[in-house]
Amino acid sequence: MTNDMYDFAIVGGGIVGLSTAMSLGKRYPQARILVLEKESNWAFHQTGNNSGVIHSGIYYKPGSFKAKFCRDGSRSMVEFCQEHGIDHEICGKVIVATDEQEIPRLENLYKRGLENNLTVQKISPEEVKEIEPHVSCVAGIRVFSTGIVNYKQVCLKYAQLIQQQGGDLRLNTKVLKIAASGNNQVLETNNGNFESKFVINCAGLHSDRIAKLGGVEPKAKIVPFRGEYYELTPEKRYLVKTLIYPVPNPDFPFLGVHFTKMIDGSVHAGPNAVLSLKREGYKKTDFDLRDFAEVMTYPGFWKLAAKHADEGIQEIIRSFSKAAFVKSLQKLIPEVQAEDLVPTHAGVRAQALMDDGKLVDDFLIISGQNSIHVCNAPSPAATSSLEIGKAIASQVPQQSHLETVVIS
Structure with missing residues (x-):
């Protein structure tokens, strides 16, 4: 040919x-x-x-x-x-600390925003409620350009x-x-x-x-992580006006479950982050022997898993327990109940991982x-x-x- x-x-x-x-x-x-x-x-x-x-x-x-x-x-x-x-x-977003221990990390995030030449603002819990009336927090920052x-x-x-x-x-x-x-x-x-x-x-x-x-x-090898989401029922969308994020753990490569207003008016909650058993595995039951074997025989994965064992276990629990997922969301919006959430589509993130277990961060x-x-x-x-x-x-x-x- x-x-x-x-x-x-x-x-x-x-x-x-x-x-x-x-x-x-x-x-x-x-x-x-x-x-x-x-x-x-x-x-x-x-x-x-x-x-x-x-x-x-x-x-x-x-x-x-x-x-x-x-x-x-x-x-x-x-x-x-x-x-x-x-x-x-351009709706902006709020990043909130839900307990006093998170305030130093929130402060570091604020400084990073300034270093990246972004317009960011420290806001009090009362000011957070003016933007997101249903959020519970002890401090927050507002990011205008999101x-x-x-x-x-x-x-x-x-x-x-x-x-x-x-x-x-x-x-x-x-x-x-x-x-x-x-x-x-x-x-x-x-x-x-x-x-x-x-x-x-x-x-x-x-x-x-x-x-x-x-x-x-x-x-580096691509290791797939599935992010699973729930969606607020239409009658509960009023709970979220913009985007609401927790303070991320700087040692963990994911941002934590959060609320995202979508352009179609729906509100998604999540994601968690669990190992996918298939590179294009959008369902828990999706499995590919080659993809699975590559991860299981890759030394970098086991080094990563050992380093983040506690966080990884919590992510798996959230994957199989709606109650655990809801509990994480309630740290941000206490009013959210299990019946307010229905499953929606998942995504798979292609994360490059080095042999030594370090994630390729850039x-x-x-x-x-x-x-x-x-x-x-x-x-x-x-x-x-x-x-x-x-x-x-x-x-x-x-x-x-x-x-x-x-x-x-």
């Missing part, structure tokens, strides 16, 4: 892959650009199952890619939504703009093998072969495997032979997608046969 030839081939049709393709199309207007997605729709996995929050960047270490991309990305995402008529709202959006709609607009640029979008096309052909790369798929001068791996939950297909050792982007591999792009990747796409496009070596347009 004759290979189709492209200048750039992007593996993965989530928000990072689509943003990267769009940025490349702006930078190289004459380039032939291909996006391959194994599912039948764009944003099928992480992007399409996240909380829809436009994050501010308050949690991230100053100077990190996460902090910079998120701060800049929240602004560019809002501008993009305004330009293209995508529903969004917003909400439907990232599936964002991705559909990205895809439309890529097509307008002349890009080639292929759904239901799974990469099975990557082979060198001179200076080019041949991507063998279930729908034929495609040849490209440069490959960009944005495969999310499978990014480490795609990297290995391309001859790159990512030095974006991990690795260069290979005529390739770039995005091997860790956790939250706030959706918020940061426009900035990540531009950054990746700027890292692509100059293509001498293509005219370059500088994009800001």
